[in-house]
Amino acid sequence: MGNARLIVLHTAGTPPRTALQIIKSARELGLQAKYVRLQDLNVMIENGEEKIFVRSIPLDADVAIVRGVGGPQSIEEYNLRFDMVKALEEKGTLVVNPYEGLIKARDKLRTMITLMKNGVRVPETIVTVNIDAALHYTEKWGKVIVKPIIGSLGRGVMLIDNVDIAYNIYRQLLAWYQPLLIQKYYEKKYNRDLRVLVIDGEPVASYYRVAREGSFKTNVAQGGKVVEAKPSEEILNIAIKSTESIGLFYAGVDIMETNEGTFVLEVNASPNWKGALQLGIDPSRILVEKILRKLKR
Known part of the structure; x- marks a missing residue:
């Protein structure tokens, strides 16, 4: 066209x-x-x-x-x-991406609930503005990840393994009228996760993001190293299903492999694709080509 x-x-x-x-x-x-x-x-x-x-x-x-x-x-x-x-x-x-998908993907809680209802496994999570509930699960899980309910690029994500430190952080976040999104911490295999870029139902790029030494964050924007990956068909199907469940034309799906199973961490509706470019893949070109095909349908 x-x-x-x-x-x-x-x-x-x-x-x-x-x-x-x-x-x-x-x-x-x-x-x-x-x-x-x-x-x-x-x-x-x-x-x-x-x-x-x-x-x-x-x-x-x-x-x-x-x-x-x-x-x-x-x-x-x-x-x-x-x-x-x-x-x-x-x-x-x-x-x-379409309006409904953008709204859903923007909200981490709504994303996780939607994925769970569609048979995609997500980390154990509590979202609350009640500090007692937050501290209860922090103590129960022992080690937790705290995230902004709306955010990207790994900014504001914290690893906490001390209830007293958690108390002070939670108090401050609540004073800023920020809901608490707390997830059980899972040890990632090889300190890495997997980013799969899905466009119009097709995985077009897959790569591991390996956290730099001393960090738990694998985001490329936070210094994560990009390593080409060849995921199993099962993993690729999880990425496709996650994208379609949220109602997105394209997405960056972050998947974590642990000894307790495979979990989807995020479904990004406006993914950064710096990692794909490092592997010689141009998602912008693929995205526009697939949009052109959609216009012709």
């Missing part, structure tokens, strides 16, 4: 590297492509019609790839950004 119009949405003032890669791939494949800040979208209801503008210029796009909705903000702004995504869908734009 030549001359299709594609936009990449993010909140950053300067386009992130992944956004630039998508735009480059789209233009090479004959699409008109540009970057748009999500905050610059406006919706107008006039004469019984819903209209979308980039600032004051009418927006007409066949495809919108959402690469980020920004960090913590007020609930009103959070809702508005997703409302803009929904408005694009309602106008007939192919939104990748």
Whole structure:
């Protein structure tokens, strides 16, 4: 579909590297492509019609790839950004990833519940604003991972093995009105996990992320080392099932292998693919090619 119009949405003032890669791939494949800040979208209801503008210029796009909705903000702004995504869908734009999937993937608790209900194993977890409940499970499990309920790139993730330290951390988080997401700690085999990039039902890249010495974090953004992987068909099917369960066209699925079994840790709706690029795989090109095929269906 030549001359299709594609936009990449993010909140950053300067386009992130992944956004630039998508735009480059789209233009090479004959699409008109540009970057748009999500905050610059406006919706107008006039004469019984819903209209979308980039600032004051009418927006007409066949495809919108959402690469980020920004960090913590007020609930009103959070809702508005997703409302803009929904408005694009309602106008007939192919939104990748779709609104419902983005909402679900953004919330770690909702993601885990959805995966569990679809037969995908996830770590034992408690989400609470009750410090007594949090301390009970911290003591029961002995060693826990504490995560922001909304977050990415391994930022704000803590490993805690002391109840007194946990008490002080939980008190501070609750004082900041942050819910506590606490997971039982599992020892990863070889101190690594597996990232599988799935696009339109197909695993297109798989690699281990090995934590640097002295760290439990395997995220490439946190210094994790990338090693090519050849997962079993069972593992690849878990990644595909996880992506489809959340309702995503593409995702980065993080899988942990332990002596207690295999668990899905995260399903990322706007995955960083630096690791895939290190292996010579260009997910931006594959993503745009598969979107073009979807437009032709």
